[in-house]
Amino acid sequence: DPSEPWWKSTTIYQIYPRSFADSNGDGIGDIPGIIGKLDYLQTLGIGAIWLSPIFASPMDDNGYDISDYQAVAPEFGTIEDFDRLVSEAKARGIGIILDLVVNHTSDEHRWFTEARKSRDNPYRDYYIWRDPAPDGGLPNAIPSVFGGPAWRFDDATGQYYFHQFSRRQPDLNWANPRLRAEIYAMMNWWLERGIAGFRMDVIDLIGKEVDKGITAEGPHLHDYLKEMHRETFGGRDVLTVGEAWSATPGSALLYSGRDREELSMVFQFEHVTQGWDEDHGKWKPKPLDLVALKGVLGKWQLALAEDGWNSLFWGNHDLPRAVSRYGDAADYHVASAKMLATVLHLLKGTPYVYQGEEIGMTNAGFESIEEYRDIETLNMHRLHLEAGRSPEDFIAGANQNSRDNARTPMQWSEAPNGGFTEGVPWIAVNANHRQINARTAVADEQSIFHHYRTLIGLRKRHGVIVDGVFRSYLDQHPDVFVYTRTLGDERLVVVASFADHQVSLTLPDELRLSGACLISNYQPVSSLGETVSLRPYEAFAILKG
Ligand code: TEU
Ligand code: CA
Numbered sequence: 001d002p003s004e005p006w007w008k009s010t011t012i013y014q015i016y017p018r019s020f021a022d023s024n025g026d027g028i029g030d031i032p033g034i035i036g037k038l039d040y041l042q043t044l045g046i047g048a049i050w051l052s053p054i055f056a057s058p059m060d061d062n063g064y065d066i067s068d069y070q071a072v073a074p075e076f077g078t079i080e081d082f083d084r085l086v087s088e089a090k091a092r093g094i095g096i097i098l099d100l101v102v103n104h105t106s107d108e109h110r111w112f113t114e115a116r117k118s119r120d121n122p123y124r125d126y127y128i129w130r131d132p133a134p135d136g137g138l139p140n141a142i143p144s145v146f147g148g149p150a151w152r153f154d155d156a157t158g159q160y161y162f163h164q165f166s167r168r169q170p171d172l173n174w175a176n177p178r179l180r181a182e183i184y185a186m187m188n189w190w191l192e193r194g195i196a197g198f199r200m201d202v203i204d205l206i207g208k209e210v211d212k213g214i215t216a217e218g219p220h221l222h223d224y225l226k227e228m229h230r231e232t233f234g235g236r237d238v239l240t241v242g243e244a245w246s247a248t249p250g251s252a253l254l255y256s257g258r259d260r261e262e263l264s265m266v267f268q269f270e271h272v273t274q275g276w277d278e279d280h281g282k283w284k285p286k287p288l289d290l291v292a293l294k295g296v297l298g299k300w301q302l303a304l305a306e307d308g309w310n311s312l313f314w315g316n317h318d319l320p321r322a323v324s325r326y327g328d329a330a331d332y333h334v335a336s337a338k339m340l341a342t343v344l345h346l347l348k349g350t351p352y353v354y355q356g357e358e359i360g361m362t363n364a365g366f367e368s369i370e371e372y373r374d375i376e377t378l379n380m381h382r383l384h385l386e387a388g389r390s391p392e393d394f395i396a397g398a399n400q401n402s403r404d405n406a407r408t409p410m411q412w413s414e415a416p417n418g419g420f421t422e423g424v425p426w427i428a429v430n431a432n433h434r435q436i437n438a439r440t441a442v443a444d445e446q447s448i449f450h451h452y453r454t455l456i457g458l459r460k461r462h463g464v465i466v467d468g469v470f471r472s473y474l475d476q477h478p479d480v481f482v483y484t485r486t487l488g489d490e491r492l493v494v495v496a497s498f499a500d501h502q503v504s505l506t507l508p509d510e511l512r513l514s515g516a517c518l519i520s521n522y523q524p525v526s527s528l529g530e531t532v533s534l535r536p537y538e539a540f541a542i543l544k545g
Contacts, residue, residue, distance in 0.1 A: 007197075007239040007264055008309065009466045010047030011351045011456045012097065013358075016317040017054055017076050018062055019409045020355055022421035029409070029420070031077035035088050037412075040438060044358060044449070045456040048095035048239065050199045052317055054082065055101075058108050060168040061375050062407075064099075064201060065106035069186045086194050095196025097239060102183050103205045104169040112170050119157050126179045127170050128162035128210060129154075142210060147379040150215075162210055164202070166375055174206040174224055184231040191232060197239035200263070204244035216246035222254055225262040234261065241311055241350075242266045245273075249303030256308040265309040265350060271296045272319060276401075283380060283397035288326060290498045294472065294481050301348055301470040310349030314340060315357055320405045322354075324363035328500055332537045333360055333436075336498075338451040338521035339539035343481050343496040345455040346541055348470050356410050358452040359441040363405040364430060369395065373427045377402040413439040454519055462518075464490040464543070473511060479503050480534065482511070489545040492518070493528065496539035503534045515544035 021033030031054065041049065053063035056071040063073065072079050086096050105112060114123035130139035130151070139160055142150040144167075151160040152167040162171045172179055187198070203225070207218035225242075233240055240263040242255055247268040255266045274292055277284035304310050314322035323329045327336030337360040345351045366372060369381050369391065377398055384394040399405075404427065411433035412419035418433030430436075441449035459465045468485030479499035485492040493511055497503050507528055514527035520540035525532075528542065 004466065005239075005264070006047065006237070007350055009459055011045070011345070011353060011459060012048050012050055012239075013041060013044070013046040014050045014052070014316055014352055014354045016052045016062075016355060016407060018052075018426065019407050019420070021410060021412070022423065022425075025421060025423040026075065027421050027423040027425045028075050030075065031072070031081040031085050035081070035085050038088055038092055038094065040442070041094060042092040043442065043453065044353075045453050045460075046094065046353065048097050048196050049089065050097045050241075050352070051099060053099045053101055058106055058168070060106065060166055062373075064101050065104070065166070065169045066101055067106040067108040068110075070189055083193060090194070095239075096194075097197040097199055097241075098190055098195050099201060100187065100198040100203075101201040102172060103202045104163065104165060104171045107168045107170055116154055116156055116161075119159070125173055125176050128173050129157075129159045130162070130210070131159055140210065140213065142213060142215060146376050147383045150210075164205060164208075164215060166379075171208070172206075174208075175220070180224065180227065181231075184228060187228070187232040191236060191238070195238070197241070197264075198233070199267075200240065200242040202245070203242035203263075203266075204246045217244075217251060222260075222262065225255070226260075229261050229263075239350075240264050245269050249300060252300075252304060253308045256304070258307055265311045267311050267313065267316075268300065270300070275325075280397070282401040283384070283394065285325075285397070285400050288498070290478055290481065291476060293326075294475060297347065297481075298470070298472045298475070298483075301472075305348070305470065310347070311352060312344050312347050312349040313352040313354070314344060315354040315406055316352070317354070317406050318403045319354075320401050321361055321363045322357050323360050324405070325400070326498075328537065329360075329362040332500060333362075334446075334448055335521050335535075335537040337448045339496050339498070339537040341448070341452055341455055342519060342521065342539040342541060343494065345452075345459065346465055346485065346492065346494045347483075348466075348468065348485065351455075351459070353452060354406060356406075358449050359411065359438055360436055360448040361408075361411060362430065362432060362436070363399060364402075364408045364428070365399060366402075366404070366428070367395070369398075371428055372398065372402060372404050374403045374407065377404060411437040413437050451519070451521065458518055462490075462492075462543070463487055464492050468492060473508060474505070477505075480505060482507075484511070491515075491544045492541055493544070494539075494541045495525075495528075495532065495534070497534040497537055499534075500536050502536065505532045505534065506530060507532060513542070513544045515542045517541070518543050 020029040023032040054076045055066045056068035057063045111123045111126045138151045144150040204216045207220040208215045242263045244266040255263045323337040409420035409429045414434045418429045441447040464487040468487040472483040481496045517524035517526040518541045525540045
């Protein structure tokens with residue numbers, strides 16, 4: 001339907017450039033490496049690439065600590081490489097979406113080196129400074145996401161500055177209109193280079209009010225987003241997706257409602273955090289609870305059924321590998337990876353594929369802390385030991401949920417280092433690259449890769465997948481996810497087992513139908529009777545009408 005924006009029927013692919021493809025043997029992925037893989041991505045059928053930050057950075061948080069918004073980090077290449085990536089991608093019908101990290105900068109950004117020179121420096125209030133508390137201590141007890149307090153004392157000027165993340169990522173003061181104007185000018189500079197949109201890092205945190213302990217969804221957040229829309233991407237046909245860990249179904253509508261003139265959609269994480277431990281968070285994940293997972297996914301489908309728009313993802317560069325977290329990488333690797341793709345990509349919303357997910361890459365399986373690189377993991381490991389807890393149970397948690405599980409290099413072939421680099425990779429390549437790699441996957445019609453390619457193609461062809469009304473069935477069943485999408489007289493039935501054993505189902509009358517099998521991960525299934533028997537992780541979709 002031409003009136004629908006392009007980003008409702010396309011699939012977005014996320015690249016973490018450091019780990020995607022190294023073209024010059026320094027063990028670090030780079031932009032020329034990405035250009036060399038555009039044909040592979042065109043085969044997959046994706047419509048745009050969300051590129052994690054490629055900007056100048058000391059790489060304290062692998063580029064989420066930006067020291068110059070309008071320069072490309074030398075280890076990733078040059079601005080000419082970037083412009084070539086944009087044009088080569090466009091020639092293949094692929095847009096480039098940049099990662100906008102404007103909640104904070106690097107402490108090496110010129111604005112911050114200026115700001116810390118004196119209390120009356122013109123850039124001082126580009127950041128958030130506070131006097132020590134009366135007892136000389138921290139201004140308040142807000143914690144950093146990466147462990148420890150969110151305040152760092154600056155000797156030179158005798159004040160603390162606020163950092164929601166590492167102490168080398170000072171938060172920007174969005175209450176400052178001069179700061180906002182500089183951000184908008186920078187965004188327009190990139191939009192002029194032909195990008196297809198922005199992913200907005202922790203956008204729910206801009207406009208925080210630290211004196212009231214409000215770090216997310218502050219009172220002026222939507223004022224700033226409306227101003228940003230007006231001043232930059234408003235009149236352009238681009239995709240804007242805001243990362244919002246704090247979003248609820250209610251607030252998601254405020255970001256993405258069609259008349260809101262803010263963003264296209266948000267990344268919300270309720271399906272992720274509902275699986276974390278109350279006390280230890282992600283470091284002690286709970287076993288998968290499908291009824292809870294289905295409840296959250298269904299709630300979001302219904303909340304944004306009439307307005308707003310969902311993003312759909314299992315993974316990204318901060319999350320564990322989908323098949324390891326939600327599937328069964330050990331015993332049903334291919335079947336469960338295909339099932340997860342089927343069940344996600346046929347929901348209503350825009351699907352995001354994280355690099356390597358399309359070939360079923362798995363968690364890293366690191367055995368020692370020395371193999372980890374992620375600042376969050378390393379900080380939390382130190383705090384865990386300082387709290388007297390054992391290194392073994394930290395590593396057990398990190399093996400399940402450290403961000404490095406998603407950051408081991410993309411596995412291109414059986415060659416040493418998975419064909420990612422001719423040099424020494426910055427982080428170890430998973431030894432299973434001999435079995436799990438893109439070359440093998442593209443050559444095997446039955447691979448996870450071709451299952452993703454089929455799903456991505458189905459979304460382009462069937463309006464019922466883009467616009468169909470979602471309804472779930474058997475909500476309390478612990479092993480299966482069953483839902484329909486309905487548009488006019490078209491009815492799509494999606495059946496998926498999350499069980500590692502055979503499951504027999506009794507279906508409600510309205511699901512007993514015949515039609516065309518659009519996709520399956522065993523043999524095609526084209527009709528449903530009163531009972532249906534599902535093999536381990538069996539999933540299929542039938543279209544009637
Ligand atoms: O992530 C936001 C964020 O808070 C995540 O790091 C997540 O909360 C955490 O991993 C859970 O333990 C964004 C980026 O995606 C992330 O890579 C950056 O490190 C972070 O912001 C700071 O820019
Ligand atoms: Ca390189």
